[in-house]
Amino acid sequence: MPLRTIPLLDTAELAQRQFQQTVRNTRLGQPEAPVLDPRQRPLRDLRISVTDRCNFRCTYCMPKNAFGRDHAFLSHEEVLRFEEITRLAQLFVHLGVRKIRLTGGEPLLRKNIERLIEMLATIDGIDLTLTTNASILAKKAQSLRDAGLQRITVSLDAMDDITFRRINDVNFPLDRVLEGIDAAARVGLTPIKINTVVKRGINENAILPLIRRFKGSGHILRFIEFMDVGATNGWRMDDVVSAAEIVAAIDAEFPLEAIDPNYQGEVAERWRFKDGSGEIGVIASVTQAFCRDCTRMRLSTNGRLFTCLFASHGYDIRALLRNDATNDELLRAITTVWQNRDDNYSERRTANTPRAEKIEMSYIGG
Ligand code: SAM
Numbered sequence: 208m209p210l211r212t213i214p215l216l217d218t219a220e221l222a223q224r225q226f227q228q229t230v231r232n233t234r235l236g237q238p239e240a241p242v243l244d245p246r247q248r249p250l251r252d253l254r255i256s257v258t259d260r261c262n263f264r265c266t267y268c269m270p271k272n273a274f275g276r277d278h279a280f281l282s283h284e285e286v287l288r289f290e291e292i293t294r295l296a297q298l299f300v301h302l303g304v305r306k307i308r309l310t311g312g313e314p315l316l317r318k319n320i321e322r323l324i325e326m327l328a329t330i331d332g333i334d335l336t337l338t339t340n341a342s343i344l345a346k347k348a349q350s351l352r353d354a355g356l357q358r359i360t361v362s363l364d365a366m367d368d369i370t371f372r373r374i375n376d377v378n379f380p381l382d383r384v385l386e387g388i389d390a391a392a393r394v395g396l397t398p399i400k401i402n403t404v405v406k407r408g409i410n411e412n413a414i415l416p417l418i419r420r421f422k423g424s425g426h427i428l429r430f431i432e433f434m435d436v437g438a439t440n441g442w443r444m445d446d447v448v449s450a451a452e453i454v455a456a457i458d459a460e461f462p463l464e465a466i467d468p469n470y471q472g473e474v475a476e477r478w479r480f481k482d483g484s485g486e487i488g489v490i491a492s493v494t495q496a497f498c499r500d501c502t503r504m505r506l507s508t509n510g511r512l513f514t515c516l517f518a519s520h521g522y523d524i525r526a527l528l529r530n531d532a533t534n535d536e537l538l539r540a541i542t543t544v545w546q547n548r549d550d551n552y553s554e555r556r557t558a559n560t561p562r563a564e565k566i567e568m569s570y571i572g573g
């Protein structure tokens with residue numbers, strides 16, 4: 208697919224130069240075949256972390272004891288610029304990526320995120336979406352939609368204010384998130400997916416209230432097993448509520464039947480309510496690993512490529528970008544990273560897998 212020209216921007220000189228090079232160098236031709244890793248998995252999805260910062264301190268992701276006042280967040284210079292992200296996104300699409308998810312940290316905290324969305328929305332043939340804690344979604348839903356965002360995923364772990372505030376650990380009220388979801392629905396950022404991380408002893412009681420609230424709304428609830436991402440969230444296998452337990456709890460009150468995945472490699476197992484009032488998903492990342500179908504590359508806030516959520520090292524593509532690499536050089540680098548990928552962490556995980564080196568989720572994007 209030829210890369211499309213995107214409008215010139217009023218930005219810093221270096222970014223301008225790199226950007227103009229992309230525009231000059233747009234005739235890349237069609238790749239001959241999908242890029243496959245050694246396990247024959249194609250490169251199809253790209254998750255881009257646009258900031259490592261967040262206004263929440265969810266206990267399973269950025270616990271206060273590890274992300275408090277002394278935590279060193281990335282500097283402005285270290286963070287990839289919009290022109291750099293867009294250029295890389297174009298190259299990824301050229302190599303077969305069809306879905307791009309903006310994430311973080313909290314992506315809506317990135318200044319002028321709408322501008323990045325506008326730039327990415329000019330790339331043909333991609334499904335463009337974003338995952339947010341929805342803390343400022345009510346204010347931003349319309350501008351995100353106007354910028355070209357197609358749909359949105361919201362994280363929401365409880366339907367009662369006390370539990371919700373306890374999990375976000377910054378005393379953030381539940382109502383504001385619910386207002387954000389309503390605003391997103393009004394402007395057409397649909398279908399809305401709502402992600403709930405279930406942690407034993409913390410919020411398994413939230414499963415049925417969430418179902419009662421959103422069943423029949425058209426929004427798709429997805430329950431995620433608590434994962435051992437990073438090294439700071441104190442993960443223990445005992446805290447994982449399995450997807451099977453979650454489905455059984457829902458099925459007992461609201462009968463469910465399994466449905467086929469939308470596409471190969473979909474991470475959520477799909478179930479629909481037998482009464483026809485919609486569907487839910489469960490993401491069994493711990494108890495039923497789906498590495499075999501994993502088609503995701505992650506681009507971190509500071510321009511490292513990660514081929515697995517549980518990786519300890521990333522490839523520094525920012526260094527190439529900022530050293531005037533050509534598009535061909537960048538394409539070769541991305542292809543090589545993917546072709547050398549042999550990740551299957553979740554298939555090998557045990558309760559005792561060491562956690563020291565793994566990169567934090569907020570840094571590479573969930
Ligand atoms: N801040 C945004 C949000 O919360 O939606 C986007 C970034 S967040 C890292 C992306 C997703 O990762 C969220 O849905 C979050 O619930 C999920 N997540 C974070 N830590 C997790 C963990 N330890 N296990 C499972 N999911 C996790």
Ligand code: SF4
Nearest residue numbers: 261263265268312340
């Ligand atoms: Fe922030 Fe999202 Fe992590 Fe919660 S899950 S701390 S909202 S990045």
Ligand code: SF4
Nearest residue numbers: 498501515516552553
């Ligand atoms: Fe993909 Fe790594 Fe998760 Fe397996 S463990 S599904 S390879 S991100």
